[in-house]
Amino acid sequence: xxxxxxxxxxxxxxxxxxxxxxxxxxxxxxxxxxxxxxxxxxxxxxxxxxxxxxxxxxxxxxxxxxxxxxxxxxxxxxxxxxxxxxxxxxxxxxxxxxxxxxxxxxxxxxxxxxxxxxxxxxxxxxxxxxxxxxxxxxxxxxxxxxxxxxxxxxxxxxxxxxxxxxxxxxxxxxxxxxxxxxxxxxxxxxxxxxxxxxxxxxxxxxxxxxxxxxxxxxxxxxxxxxxxxxxxxxxxxxxxxxxxxxxxxxxxxxxxxxxxxxxxxxxxxxxxxxxxxxxxxxxxxxxxxxxxxxxxxxxxxxxxxxxxxxxxxxxxxxxxxxxxxxxxxxxxx
Amino acid sequence: xxxxxxxxxxxxxxxxxxxxxxxxxxxxxxxxxxxxxxxxxxxxxxxxxxxxxxxxxxxxxxxxxxxxxxxxxxxxxxxxxxxxxxxxxxxxxxxxxxxxxxxxxxxxxxxxxxxxxxxxxxxxxxxxxxxxxxxxxxxxxxxxxxxxxxxxxxxxxxxxxxxxxxxxxxxxxxxxxxxxxxxxxxxxxxxxxxxxxxxxxxxxxxxxxxxxxxxxxxxxxxxxxxxxxxxxxxxxxxxxxxxxxxxxxxxxxxxxxxxxxxxxxxxxxxxxxxxxxxxxxxxxxxxxxxxxxxxxxxxxxxxxxxxxxxxxxxxxxxxxxxxxxxxxxxxxx
Numbered sequence: 001x002x003x004x005x006x007x008x009x010x011x012x013x014x015x016x017x018x019x020x021x022x023x024x025x026x027x028x029x030x031x032x033x034x035x036x037x038x039x040x041x042x043x044x045x046x047x048x049x050x051x052x053x054x055x056x057x058x059x060x061x062x063x064x065x066x067x068x069x070x071x072x073x074x075x076x077x078x079x080x081x082x083x084x085x086x087x088x089x090x091x092x093x094x095x096x097x098x099x100x101x102x103x104x105x106x107x108x109x110x111x112x113x114x115x116x117x118x119x120x121x122x123x124x125x126x127x128x129x130x131x132x133x134x135x136x137x138x139x140x141x142x143x144x145x146x147x148x149x150x151x152x153x154x155x156x157x158x159x160x161x162x163x164x165x166x167x168x169x170x171x172x173x174x175x176x177x178x179x180x181x182x183x184x185x186x187x188x189x190x191x192x193x194x195x196x197x198x199x200x201x202x203x204x205x206x207x208x209x210x211x212x213x214x215x216x217x218x219x220x221x222x223x224x225x226x227x228x229x230x231x232x233x234x235x236x237x238x239x240x241x242x243x244x245x246x247x248x249x250x251x252x253x254x255x256x257x258x259x260x261x262x263x264x265x266x267x268x269x270x271x272x273x274x275x276x277x278x279x280x281x282x283x284x285x286x287x288x289x290x291x292x293x294x295x296x297x298x299x300x301x302x303x304x305x306x307x308x309x310x311x312x313x314x315x316x317x318x319x320x321x322x323x324x325x326x327x328x329x330x331x332x333x
Numbered sequence: 334x335x336x337x338x339x340x341x342x343x344x345x346x347x348x349x350x351x352x353x354x355x356x357x358x359x360x361x362x363x364x365x366x367x368x369x370x371x372x373x374x375x376x377x378x379x380x381x382x383x384x385x386x387x388x389x390x391x392x393x394x395x396x397x398x399x400x401x402x403x404x405x406x407x408x409x410x411x412x413x414x415x416x417x418x419x420x421x422x423x424x425x426x427x428x429x430x431x432x433x434x435x436x437x438x439x440x441x442x443x444x445x446x447x448x449x450x451x452x453x454x455x456x457x458x459x460x461x462x463x464x465x466x467x468x469x470x471x472x473x474x475x476x477x478x479x480x481x482x483x484x485x486x487x488x489x490x491x492x493x494x495x496x497x498x499x500x501x502x503x504x505x506x507x508x509x510x511x512x513x514x515x516x517x518x519x520x521x522x523x524x525x526x527x528x529x530x531x532x533x534x535x536x537x538x539x540x541x542x543x544x545x546x547x548x549x550x551x552x553x554x555x556x557x558x559x560x561x562x563x564x565x566x567x568x569x570x571x572x573x574x575x576x577x578x579x580x581x582x583x584x585x586x587x588x589x590x591x592x593x594x595x596x597x598x599x600x601x602x603x604x605x606x607x608x609x610x611x612x613x614x615x616x617x618x619x620x621x622x623x624x625x626x627x628x629x630x631x632x633x634x635x636x637x638x639x640x641x642x643x644x645x646x647x648x649x650x651x652x653x654x655x656x657x658x659x660x661x662x663x664x665x666x
Contacts, residue, residue: 096433096531100429120533120535120536142624144479144653144654145478145479145481145530145532146477146478146479146653148478148532148533148534148535149534149535151534152534176534176535194533195533195534196531196532196533196534196538197478197530197531197532197533197534198429198529198530198531199478199481199529199530199532200453200481200527200528200529200530201481201482201484201485201509201528201529201530202453202481202482202509202653202654202655203453203654205529291475320477320479320535321477321535321536322535
């Protein structure tokens, strides 16, 4: 009902609406309306009341509240239920628990900040309050476990496409899961994707795709050791104006839905082709670490299976997993 | 301490041991010994007491109690902790929860019966009290998710090897996860394996390999609709004597450990070769269902990756997952 009250206030932009009229429209008591107004105020909505005129919405908080996300959301198949947290250990961990308990496809877990945000290979991910978009989505495609990586690649393109549309900024992808922006002599990390799954040996039960994105974080707010390696979308926007996170998230969800539908319809071949157009490693000299082992070589391409094809000492490797470091000589060319 | 008390009673086969002597040996009070004796009796140990002579162990219950499993267990790397349940919904579900909470490799979940035992593809598995061996093992190999199926295949060989050694019965494997015995014009199912995992898209966090085995279940105890398709190990043993489940389980754990060590040492090529010698589908006409689709054809072999190679209308398919049904004409040959 909170969404409905907010909806009425939004329609009345700039004018008052009486509690009585709202109560009548929603078929509830005036006390019920009053309670919802108090709750909205607690969440940071600036709502004024005048005894004879009623209520007016003056401003909305910079929060990714479900009620904000749902207002005007074009994505249809996702978000049957949005779980929202001002702070959480990790949205992926919570989404995995939900998925294990049977949460349906499209369940969304959102947080303003993560205290133990996770990157790939057990690494941590910095996601402070107010500055990032971090969320996890439960998917239940009928695929083999080996296909899970495709969802990481696909989510990368979806996020890049959404950022292009909403912020005008061109971000690129570093295989397999980094969202980057070209900086001075290096690439700066602006986000990352972590896909986890529960599966039988030949069937995925659920996927959880988690996305962490630096949106409005000021450079000096990053931990010192990260500063030379990261950036925020805000820094890419004309005038460095803060990005409206709700709008960006809505677009990301819409793009995710589009790519997911294409994947389910068997369009992977074209999706991986698009991935290549965003990907930065092809043609570059890299080191790839796989556990203890390190291979150096030149990246030929990302192949049709989404693997990285590496030429090393005249041998060709098709790499499924690994940690890729760009060699410095790439920037001397 | 219960294990220690039981150990002392076992050493004294056929003679009494005083509570005082036991207390002295274990460095505890006589009351403590008495309490352990009461607890053992509750579990079904037949222990007699004579005031002046002490205690004597007359018989042990037909239960797979951790204390029984650990006595004389040769497998070393497994079982740092055994979770035992007289009844549980599903050992795999419990083991998955433990694994998610960080349980170490080798953690074992054992149950006398499962109320919601699981087979592949969400099917149920019948596992009544006293008649079956059902357990799940947590493993943490550093492998790609695509490799999880190898653990199903490997567990199959391990169980077959253990059954051969302990019961003398020759069981066979039906790709990917069935344990079968040739019956009249058909194969009867004697057990199955279900491997589940938690993983990132390119890294397994944990595997849970669950094994369900019909050991001492009388034919008429099976649900009517299953009777023509299943059998128990007992029916394969000379004189149809009940199989000592604890002994069989200990051997299975030992074989699992052997194959797992070989796998980790890079011996997969030989393991899959062994798998072929147990496997029944090669050369046979089958139907394979993959979701909505059904392919008919002749099985050529299980390939080096553990996939089923199927020739259908002069096309060769390499099948990773699916439900295989033997065509009836296999038995007319």
